[in-house]
Amino acid sequence: LIGAVQEETNIAMHQQRVVITGAAGGLGRACARLFGASHDLVLTDVAEPVLRQLETELAAEGYIVAGSHAGDLGDDRLLTRLAGELMPDDAFTLIHTAGLSPTLADWKSIIEVNLVATERLLRNLEPQLQPGTVAILVASAAAHSAPVIPEIDQLLADPLADGLIDRFGTALTGMLGPDSPMLGGLAYAFSKRAVLRICERRAAAWGQKGARILSISPGVIATPMGKREMEKDPMVVAMAESAPAGRTGRAVDIAFAARFLASAEASFITGCDLRVDGGSIAVARGA
Ligand SMILES: NC(=O)c1ccc[n+]([C@@H]2O[C@H](COP(=O)([O-])OP(=O)(O)OC[C@H]3O[C@@H](n4cnc5c(N)ncnc54)[C@H](O)[C@@H]3O)[C@@H](O)[C@H]2O)c1
Numbered sequence: 001l002i003g004a005v006q007e008e009t010n011i012a013m014h015q016q017r018v019v020i021t022g023a024a025g026g027l028g029r030a031c032a033r034l035f036g037a038s039h040d041l042v043l044t045d046v047a048e049p050v051l052r053q054l055e056t057e058l059a060a061e062g063y064i065v066a067g068s069h070a071g072d073l074g075d076d077r078l079l080t081r082l083a084g085e086l087m088p089d090d091a092f093t094l095i096h097t098a099g100l101s102p103t104l105a106d107w108k109s110i111i112e113v114n115l116v117a118t119e120r121l122l123r124n125l126e127p128q129l130q131p132g133t134v135a136i137l138v139a140s141a142a143a144h145s146a147p148v149i150p151e152i153d154q155l156l157a158d159p160l161a162d163g164l165i166d167r168f169g170t171a172l173t174g175m176l177g178p179d180s181p182m183l184g185g186l187a188y189a190f191s192k193r194a195v196l197r198i199c200e201r202r203a204a205a206w207g208q209k210g211a212r213i214l215s216i217s218p219g220v221i222a223t224p225m226g227k228r229e230m231e232k233d234p235m236v237v238a239m240a241e242s243a244p245a246g247r248t249g250r251a252v253d254i255a256f257a258a259r260f261l262a263s264a265e266a267s268f269i270t271g272c273d274l275r276v277d278g279g280s281i282a283v284a285r286g287a
Contacts, residue, residue, distance in 0.1 A: 055068040100113045
């Protein structure tokens, strides 16, 4: 009898899984707390000690951490482990926040993590798409403010193409010069615009499986990354100050937007981007 009750309880407690990349970061941990209220969590981040600490905190607070994997998203073995966390025949949610910003990395690592690893992550999880699956990729308001250079966008539209990094590097340094301090910033903006395109391009195929894919473009958000960018780049401060919302974003602003986009209320929304930037891009365009 006890076994039967236990089994029934387990069935009753069954929740959909949410995979959160960059879980140890500012946006990732806010998403973990919000989604963890209704989902079993699968967390991943390259920052192992911070991930382990978060996992312990969340478990102590009663969240279900079904899986936690430290590792680099560029590593195939990590991607296989993440795919192995998905329940067969069950929809899942992916909140992909892992990323590098210009003050953290050079242009090459930015493209490798923000774009190439994103494409490979999706390809790894796609065999397990089910009706109701939703992926939300965190892009950036920078995707909307960067200059539009069709040749670059076209190049980045095939993130796994042979020689992509070299060809992008040649184009980027050709535009700015090899030592420009803007290499990282522009690579970041281009990488994030390519993420918007990833969602648009995949929406039809995902729709055929009953799944949706979207991006969110945050403005300046008070996370470790956002604060570092503000310290180093006056343009980021100006962007934050220009926001009609009258404040810097909070990590939970992005988590709330992600929760809406992942919900049944958003079931008619796919293949597009939501700017959650306090209105700063609207102001920049109107100026
Ligand atoms: N904070 C902002 O102002 C802001 C604005 C626009 C867009 N974004 C985007 O939001 C996302 C999250 O940003 P955040 O503010 O939480 O930053 P964050 O630095 O706090 O978190 C990012 C996390 O990604 C992880 N990560 C980086 N490279 C990785 C890799 N190769 N493999 C696995 N994990 C890796 C880091 O360890 C970190 O925990 C990023 O994609 C960022 O570009 C942030």
